[in-house]
Amino acid sequence: MGIWDTLKLDPDRHRMVALVGGGGKSSTMYALARQVADSGKTVVVTTTTHILPHPKLPLTGDPAALSHLLAWHRVVTLGRYDARGKLTGAGDPADHLAVTDVVLIEADGAKLRPLKAPADHEPVIPPQTHAVIGAAGLDCVGKPIGEICHRPERVAALLGTGQDHILTPADVAAVLASPQGGRKGVSPAMAYRCLLNKADDDPRRAMGQEIQALLAQQGIFSAITYYTEEERGGLCLF
Structure with a gap:
């Protein structure tokens, strides 16, 4: 079963997918891209924030060049380098759907942290997005908010605790389900899925199942995943 099936998403219907939250976004984005490419379709990988470029994928900063590149490559990264050597977005993602599947x-x-609550300017989800994946790393459970979270003051405020609070599975579910957390900016027209990543062992998988059940009570589907060392960041997928 591929990652699209695991998340109960369909690339024919959910043609524009945004990934938000903490641990697992990049690995999942490239796993999604690999599966689509293997099915014979084309994919544009891009950002509305900042990402590191995948070293094995063709890259352009010019949206007008996408059509030509996609004639030769099934997966193309679109973005422009900033002063820090990261990629920022280029063009309107909705326009790219005219030239790619x-x-x-x-x-x-999230600065490599497994859990976050967004700032006022985050996330940047295009209004035409069909599905949003909110990610969290299960390694956050059992650790203090201030030690493990990105924007810990936001997470603490959302949960009504101090930053010394030790995170529980219920806390992770609350952050992912909240309109001030993982669900921020997700419109009713967008499918919302949660990714519970880093289920590397039985205790973490059990935590993931507890979070999964809590999210299901709120009508939110979630998937429990993990990536091997070589799969992380999607480097081995292309």
Whole structure:
């Protein structure tokens, strides 16, 4: 079963997918891209924030060049370098759907932390997005908010605790389900899925199942995943 099926998403219907939240966004984005490419379709990988470029994928900063590149490559990264050597977005992601089958967007940053609550300017989800994946790393459970979270003051405020609070599975579910957390900017027209990543062992998988059940009570589908060392960041997929 591929990652699209695991998340109960369909690349024919969910042609523009945005990824937000904490741990697992890049790995999942490239896993989604690989599966679509293997099915014979084309993919544009881009961002509305900042990402590191995949070293093995063709890259352009010119949306007008996409059509030509996609004639030769099934997966193309679209973005322009900033002063820090990261990629920022280029053009309107909705326009890219005219030249490709699927657009995948990293729409949030977490500075490699497994859980976050967004700032006022985050995430940047295009209004035409068909599906949003809110990610969290299960390694955050059992750790203090201030030690493990990105924007810990936001997470603490959302949960009504101090930053010394030890995160529980219920806390992770609350952050992912909240309109001030993982669900921020997700319109009713967008499918919303949660990715519970880093289920590397039985205790973490059990935590993931507890979070999964809590999200299901709120009508939110979630998938429990993990990536091997070589799969992380999608480097081995292309």
